[in-house]
Amino acid sequence: MQKIALIGCGVVGQGLLKILRDKEEFLRDRYGFEIQLVAVSDKMKGSLMAENGIPLASFIDHLEAKKNIEEFKVDGATYGLDPLETIKRTSADTIVEVSFTDVKTGEPASTYFREAFKAGKNVATTNKGPSALFHRELAKLAEENGAFFKYEGTVMSGTPIFSLLDYALAGNKVTGVRGILNGTTNFILCKMESEGMPYQEALEMAQKLGYAEADPTADVEGFDAMAKVLILSNVVLGADLKAPDVDRKGISQITSQDIEQAAAEKKRYKLIGTTRIEGGKIVASVKPVKLPLSDPLAGVSGATNALTFETDLMGPVTIQGAGAGQIETGYSVLIDLLTIHRETTCFHDHGG
């Protein structure tokens, strides 16, 4: 039984809770996996710590009725603890952190993580900031304290890339990673190409559909993809890069003429995040690249994400899937919780 404390109870946190509710029986029967939710703390919605467990189904109903967390009554519960106090006081084995992402400061999540690791607690997170900025320090702190640091959802939501490497591609050395890491810009480029839309019109459509923010800078200027390239560099290639080390260029200067010219050359513009070992150095970038149509990344359409790992034994291996979504991102945390479960209990899954 893994006890979890949930920090942040927005879309992703609720997505995870729904999966845990709906899959309870399947996860127990197939993997021997059981969790108990013992604390929830959200800066906007209040907090609740109940060491004998918070009943999932009724708690989800409560949240869906848009009620404050503190109105959910559990015998012997403690209310009003902020995230940091919750982490300090909870008996949870694993802190699930799915709160606000700030890729400029990595806060407040990085402070939460340090506190958790010092107390020997595992962290499973979807937050890009901490690993983009402080991965090496945080991974070291976790290891020193015998805690797991898991972040499957930070780059491609629930499309598994770190567990793909750790398990399915084990034994390979990765020499480079290249991917479409931002669904919004991929959507815009696809619209520009397939329907001949000018950039501005495609951007407005992405905003209307909820793919792009009112201020689209983080997406279209490549800052979101850059944070992901930093994570990939620091996790997969063991680098310790910072934002200025990434050569970053967005798509806002791409014109319809550029798109047409690429098509005439049987090529296609994609915003590609890359990090690779070149002459002993790690070289990282985010920029629009004209890919030949035969490139596995050239065919990635819409708001989908994809990543190609360059490996020593298998050559290029590409994985493609959703890069966002409530259930998908909630699922990324389930992968992490299952990995912690597997590594701590050593259960055997002889397959189904």
Add this chain to the structure above:
Amino acid sequence: MQKIALIGCGVVGQGLLKILRDKEEFLRDRYGFEIQLVAVSDKMKGSLMAENGIPLASFIDHLEAKKNIEEFKVDGATYGLDPLETIKRTSADTIVEVSFTDVKTGEPASTYFREAFKAGKNVATTNKGPSALFHRELAKLAEENGAFFKYEGTVMSGTPIFSLLDYALAGNKVTGVRGILNGTTNFILCKMESEGMPYQEALEMAQKLGYAEADPTADVEGFDAMAKVLILSNVVLGADLKAPDVDRKGISQITSQDIEQAAAEKKRYKLIGTTRIEGGKIVASVKPVKLPLSDPLAGVSGATNALTFETDLMGPVTIQGAGAGQIETGYSVLIDLLTIHRETTCFHDHGG
């Protein structure tokens, strides 16, 4: 220390041995993984059983000099055992079976596997026959005897699909699988489309390049892909399908006109293997399908393989990579050996 016996010492077996030689230090340091080769038996090249171990580097040199296995001298070794006797008498924990594939009878590999499982020995194989024909029986026999049955290389060579499902996509229910499972036919269709070659000319080019056999029937008529669809049906969806249950059609009737017409519709022919749950039944086929260009499988070019899993939590997830090659197929066995190592020793890999 995992002791292995190698049944079949051709291209794939030697590929595996080279990986184990070249990666010895890396695999030990990173995963605590160590193997000892204690027996080799090949119907053409002779056999050798040496319970104190066969030195890898000098044995590989011996094989590369095209010498018979029995000329390789090891103190106290036993020579002249056929594969079945080797399996009966070896002290190996794991039988690595990479010998001749017969998808019509599944023999002699299936007999080897039954013998191994009855003795409580694990099997790691790249052989399609046994799982295409007798998966349910073999998996049950393995489980009853506390042995692992691993077959990562049977469908997409070293591009990991079963370990992707077991680990990285754990927690999902798979409702369908769809893929490009035969590199030869994909190469032919790509040549017909991109260079306007007639079918016969593209086939001859594939034969010249060594992708297609002199008798290309197994590839072009879809028998190879059908065996893989049977494996996917029986492993991933828990079915017990037999060859006549798969609706099979090859590509030999596809004309240049068909290809052109598809292109005019912004579509592309691919030989698609599919198995999915439909109304409680499992429906499986191999046939040429006109895919819209936006389909992740439409962009798969050349002799590459790709597979899309339909999952309940993550929707479609696609993996693409090599579907053949000496090192790639040898690597598929390494995945299996590492999985057996992980599940039996419960090592912790905190990442690199």
